[in-house]
Amino acid sequence: MVQLNLEIVLSQRLYPGKPMYLEVRTWNTRAVRCYEKAGFRVVGEPVKRVTHSGEGTFYHMVRQAQG
Secondary structure: OHHHHHHHHHHHHHOOOOOEEEEEEOOOHHHHHHHHHOOOEEEEEEEEEEEOOEEEEEEEEEEOOOO
């Protein structure tokens, strides 16, 4: 969580006013909770993606820019 918070601070400095986006596998509830605690929210419906390790279902998550 500390590293994630550092990345958020860095992103806000480099890209002020811009939201942050990520994708996380739907089965990874621990990661989803971690991102939610950092201010991210699931948006839209889960999407299927093909990755190097096979097909997976992902959530889109967004963290709005802090003013």
